[in-house]
Amino acid sequence: MSVPAPVLRIQGLRKSFRTPDGETQPILELDSFELAPGEQVALAGASGTGKTTLLHVIAGILTADAGAIELAGADLARLSESARDRHRALHLGYVFQTFLLLQGYSALENVLLAQLFGAGADDARARALLERVGLGPRMHYRPAQLSVGQQQRVAVARALAGKPSLVLADEPTGNLDPARAKEALALLCDTCREQGAALLVVSHDRDVLASFARVHDLAELNRAGRTAATGTRA
Amino acid sequence: MVRRGLALHKLSSAITALSLALACGLVMAVFALREQSYQAFTGGSTAFDAVLGARGSQLQLVLNTVFHLETSPGNIPWSLVQAIEKDPRIKAAVPYAVGDNYRGFRIVGTGANLFTEFEAKKGEPWRLRPGGRFFDPTLREAVIGDFVARRTGLAVGSRFQPYHGLAFNEKAQHEEQYLVVGVLEPTGTPADRAVWIPIEGIFRMGGHVLRGTGEAFDASKVVEIPDEAKEASAVMLKLKSPQAGFTLDAEINKAGKVATLAFPIGGVMAELFDKLGWMNRVLEVVAYLTVLVAAGSVLASLYNTMNERRRSLAILRALGARRAAISGAIVLEAAAIAALGAVLGFGVYFAILGGAAELVRARTGVVLDVWAYHRALFAAPIGIIVLGALAGLLPALSAYRTDVARNLQPTS
Numbered sequence: 148m149s150v151p152a153p154v155l156r157i158q159g160l161r162k163s164f165r166t167p168d169g170e171t172q173p174i175l176e177l178d179s180f181e182l183a184p185g186e187q188v189a190l191a192g193a194s195g196t197g198k199t200t201l202l203h204v205i206a207g208i209l210t211a212d213a214g215a216i217e218l219a220g221a222d223l224a225r226l227s228e229s230a231r232d233r234h235r236a237l238h239l240g241y242v243f244q245t246f247l248l249l250q251g252y253s254a255l256e257n258v259l260l261a262q263l264f265g266a267g268a269d270d271a272r273a274r275a276l277l278e279r280v281g282l283g284p285r286m287h288y289r290p291a292q293l294s295v296g297q298q299q300r301v302a303v304a305r306a307l308a309g310k311p312s313l314v315l316a317d318e319p320t321g322n323l324d325p326a327r328a329k330e331a332l333a334l335l336c337d338t339c340r341e342q343g344a345a346l347l348v349v350s351h352d353r354d355v356l357a358s359f360a361r362v363h364d365l366a367e368l369n370r371a372g373r374t375a376a377t378g379t380r381a
Numbered sequence: 382m383v384r385r386g387l388a389l390h391k392l393s394s395a396i397t398a399l400s401l402a403l404a405c406g407l408v409m410a411v412f413a414l415r416e417q418s419y420q421a422f423t424g425g426s427t428a429f430d431a432v433l434g435a436r437g438s439q440l441q442l443v444l445n446t447v448f449h450l451e452t453s454p455g456n457i458p459w460s461l462v463q464a465i466e467k468d469p470r471i472k473a474a475v476p477y478a479v480g481d482n483y484r485g486f487r488i489v490g491t492g493a494n495l496f497t498e499f500e501a502k503k504g505e506p507w508r509l510r511p512g513g514r515f516f517d518p519t520l521r522e523a524v525i526g527d528f529v530a531r532r533t534g535l536a537v538g539s540r541f542q543p544y545h546g547l548a549f550n551e552k553a554q555h556e557e558q559y560l561v562v563g564v565l566e567p568t569g570t571p572a573d574r575a576v577w578i579p580i581e582g583i584f585r586m587g588g589h590v591l592r593g594t595g596e597a598f599d600a601s602k603v604v605e606i607p608d609e610a611k612e613a614s615a616v617m618l619k620l621k622s623p624q625a626g627f628t629l630d631a632e633i634n635k636a637g638k639v640a641t642l643a644f645p646i647g648g649v650m651a652e653l654f655d656k657l658g659w660m661n662r663v664l665e666v667v668a669y670l671t672v673l674v675a676a677g678s679v680l681a682s683l684y685n686t687m688n689e690r691r692r693s694l695a696i697l698r699a700l701g702a703r704r705a706a707i708s709g710a711i712v713l714e715a716a717a718i719a720a721l722g723a724v725l726g727f728g729v730y731f732a733i734l735g736g737a738a739e740l741v742r743a744r745t746g747v748v749l750d751v752w753a754y755h756r757a758l759f760a761a762p763i764g765i766i767v768l769g770a771l772a773g774l775l776p777a778l779s780a781y782r783t784d785v786a787r788n789l790q791p792t793s
Contacts, residue, residue, distance in 0.1 A: 203789075208699055208789070232698070241700075248696075249696055252385060260700060264700055
C-alpha cells in the first residue's frame with residue numbers, strides 16, 4: 148500500500164526579520180516538517196516564537212528567505228505571486244486569531260467570498276457549512292451582530308468553504324472563554340475531519356495542545372533546524 | 382465587492398456622485414445650449430429671407446424685426462416700401478411698424494399679407510386656434526401669439542388698449558381699443574410673443590406722429606393718410622432667389638446711403654454668436670474645471686477611505702484575492718461612482734436646459750429643443766466615467782501595495 152503524499156512539506160525553511168536597529172533576526176529555522184492528508188497537528192510556542200509567521204509563510208502571505216514549502220503538491224517558491232494567491236484560495240483555509248471577518252458582509256457573504264477566489268462561489272456548500280457550525284438562522288447577520296463565539300464559527304466555515312486540503316488555525320480559541328474554547332476547538336477539529344482537510348493549529352494554550360495526539364514545540368523545531376544547519380555547515 | 386464598497390461608504394460615494402453629476406450636467410448643458418441656441422437663432426427656420434430698414438446696424442434690424450427685441454434703428458419712408466414691393470427680385474414684402482406694446486409684448490403693425498404670403502416659419506403656414514380669423518386691415522382688430530394669449534389671458538373676443546413705447550409703462554396707455562379676432566397656434570418662434578394689428582392702426586394711434594415728409598403729421602385726425610406721410614420701421618422680404626439678396630445687398634448696403642438690408646438673416650445672427658464666441662469658451666473652461674474638481678473629489682473620497690479599507694483588502698488577499706483583482710475593484714468602484722454621477726448628470730442637464738429653454742422662450746419666443754441629440758450627451762458621460770476610473774488609479778495603486786501580513790496583525 149502506497150503512502151499518500153504529504154499535504155504540507157517543509158524543507159530547510161529560513162525566515163528572518165530586520166530589527167529596527169538594522170540587525171537580521173532569525174525567526175524560523177525549520178529543517179523538516181510534514182503533514183499527511185487529514186492529519187491534525189498542533190504546534191506549541193510562546194508569544195514571539197514565530198507561530199503566526201510560520202502560518203503566513205505556509206499560506207504564501209510571506210515568502211521564505213530560503214527553503215521549500217510544498218503545499219498540496221506545489222512548491223510555493225516556484226509559483227508567481229498570482230499563482231500563489233490562486234493556490235492558496237484553492238488549497239488552504241485559514242482561521243485567524245481575531246477571525247478577521249469582513250465587517251461589511253454577512254456571515255454567508257464572508258463564506259462565499261472565500262470561495263470566490265478559488266473554485267468559485269458555491270451557495271449550497273456555503274449555506275451547508277454555516278448550518279453545520281450552527282449558524283443557519285444567523286447566516287445573514289453581519290459579524291458585529293454576532294457573538295465572539297459565533298464569529299469564530301463563521302471563521303471556521305469560511306476556512307473550509309473552498310474545500311481546502313489544509314486548514315491553518317492561529318490561536319483559534321484565543322478570544323474565547325474556556326468552556327466556549329473547548330467547544331470551538333472540537334467544532335474545528337470535527338468539521339476539518341468531516342471535510343477531509345488536514346489541520347495545523349498553533350497555540351500556546353495547554354488545553355488546546357492537550358487535545359491533539361501530535362504536538363510539536365516550535366522552539367524545539369527551530370533549535371533542531373539550527374543545529375542541523377550548523378552541522379551541515381561544519 | 383464594488384457594490385459593497387459603495388454601500389459601506391454610501392455618504393461619500395453619494396456626495397462624490399452628485400458633484401460628478403453637476404459637472405457632467407454642466408458640460409452637457411454648456412455644449413448643447415450653445416449648439417441649440419446657435420441653431421435656433423441662426424438656422425433656417427425664419428420665414429423671412431431679408432429685412433430692409435433704416436440705415437444702421439443689420440444686427441439691430443434683425444433683432445428688432447425678427448426677434449422682436451431691441452429698439453428700432455429708425456424709420457424708412459413709404460416710398461422705399463413701395464419701391465421694394467415693386468422690385469422684380471422680390472417675391473413678397475410686408476411692412477412692419479413698431480413702437481407700442483401690450484403689457485410688455487410687442488405690438489407689430491403690419492399688412493394682412495403677412496399671414497397669406499409669408500409663413501410662420503419655413504414650411505409651416507400661419508395657423509389659428511379654432512374660432513379665430515386674421516384681422517381686417519381696415520378695423521381695430523388684432524391677432525395675438527400663443528405665448529401672449531397664455532400670459533395675458535387675452536382670447537378671441539377680448540378687447541385691449543395698447544401701451545405706448547416698447548417697454549411696458551402702465552401710465553402710457555393709448556385710448557384706442559382693439560378686438561382680438563384670432564390667436565395663433567404655437568410656432569416656436571418670436572411670433573408667439575407678438576401682437577399683430579393692421580399697420581394703419583399704428584399710423585392712427587393717438588399720440589403717434591408720422592414724419593414721412595419731414596414734417597410731423599397727425600394721422601389720427603384724417604380719413605386718408607397720404608403715402609408721403611407714411612413711414613415703416615422695416616420691410617420683411619421674401620426673395621425670388623438667393624442671388625437677388627446679393628445684388629440687393631450690393632445696391633442698398635454698399636452703393637446706397639438711405640437704408641440697410643439685413644441679408645442673410647442667419648448670417649447676421651451668426652456674426653453675433655461669433656462675437657460672443659469668447660464667452661462660450663469661458664463657459665467651456667469653467668465646465669471643464671468643474672469636471673476636474675469633481676474627478677479630484679473621486680480621488681480624495683477613495684483615497685481617504687484607503688486606511689480603513691486596508692485591513693479588509695489584506696483579508697481579501699489572505700483569502701486568495703490577487704493584487705490585480707483588489708486594485709481593479711477600486712478602479713471599478715471609482716468608475717461606478719462616476720457612472721452614477723453621469724446618469725444623475727442627465728437630470729442636471731435636463732434641469733439646466735429646461736430652465737434655460739423656458740427663459741429663452743419667455744424672453745424671445747424661440748423654442749430650444751431640450752430633447753435634441755448632441756454629441757456632448759454621449760461624450761461627456763463617457764468622459765466622466767473614464768476620468769472617474771483614472772481618478773481611481775492612485776487609490777488602486779495604494780490598494781495594490783497593501784502589505785498583507787502587516788495589515789492582518791491584531792489591532793488591539
